[in-house]
Amino acid sequence: MNTQPHDHIVKSHDEEQRSVTAEILRMGGIAVAQLEAALDVVERRDDRAAERVIANDxxxxxxxxxxxxxxxxLALRGPMARDLRVILAALRIAGDLERIGDYAANAAKRSKVLNTLPPVPHVTGLRPLGQLAVCQLRDALAAYRDNDADLALKVRESDAELDATYTALFRELLTYMMEDPRHITPCTHLLFMAKNLERTGDHATNIAENVWFLVKGEEPLPPRDKRDETSTSGAA
Structure with missing residues (x-):
């Protein structure tokens, strides 16, 4: 009988943790949908759909x-060490997802400006970069959902491919701008969109690293490759 109040507190605490996890996964699902919708409106030049993406932020x-x-x-309940990791990871991951949502809304806003300008063929270059970012984010959320440290490491490693794709698109857009000054304005907007997608990959990596922290505690992460070479390419 004496253990019942304690058991009730523990059960309530566990339910609250599960609720926070569910909220983060819901937030992540919205962020994924926003990214996919933003990529779609850029290609379709759809102002009304862009407005919906902006509003959904x-x-x-x-x-x-x-x-x-x-x-x-949760923090006010005097958490133990594992609970503190849950709390810290939840706050950090929510912050990363909020920034990703901002990037999607920003892409939608820039798409409306692009729609006032003549189409440029390099818009399609955003799609493969965006697909990599979306895939990275989906996997990071799956790692969080399943407490999967191995998948978290794969997400972290996959960021190098996204960086390399971004660098290639950056150089292509820069060349296009230099060849014809009329393309400077639309390509500048595309460059900002591409950078936001590259940053989305960085935030997905942050989520993955927080999953590692959640599962492994203070065990150090292995070194990883970074391939965003735009700051050292000589073209920037």
Whole structure:
């Protein structure tokens, strides 16, 4: 009989942790959908769909605020070491997802500007870069859902491919701008979009590293490759 109140507290605490995890996964699902929709509106030159992407960013912001509140409630219960990792990881991951949502909304805003300009063929170059970012984010969320440290490492390693793809697109757009000054304005917007997708990969990597921290604690991560060479290419 004396253990019942304690058992109830433990059960309540576990339920609250599961609720926070579910909220983060929901937030992640919205972020993935926003990224995919943003890529779509850029290619289709669809202003109305772009407006929907911009408006939907509010849902991600609202979820981040709720997660922050719920995590604070967990923290006030005097958590143990594992619980502290859960709390820290949840706050960090929610922050990364909020930034990814911002990048998707920013791409949608820039697409509306592009729609006022003559089409440029290099818009299609965003699709493979965006698909890599979306895949990386999906895998990072799956690693978080399943507490899968091995998948988290794969996500972290896959960022090198995204960096290399971004660098190739960066150089291609820069060349296109130099060949014809009329393309400078649209290509500048594409460069910003591409950079946001590259940063999305960085935030997905952050999520993966927090999964590692959640599962492994202070065990150090292995070194990884980075291939964003735009700052040292000589063209930047």
């Amino acid at each position: 509010e849902a991600i912001d609202t979820l981040e605020a709720k997660i922050g509140h719920d995590v604070m409630q």
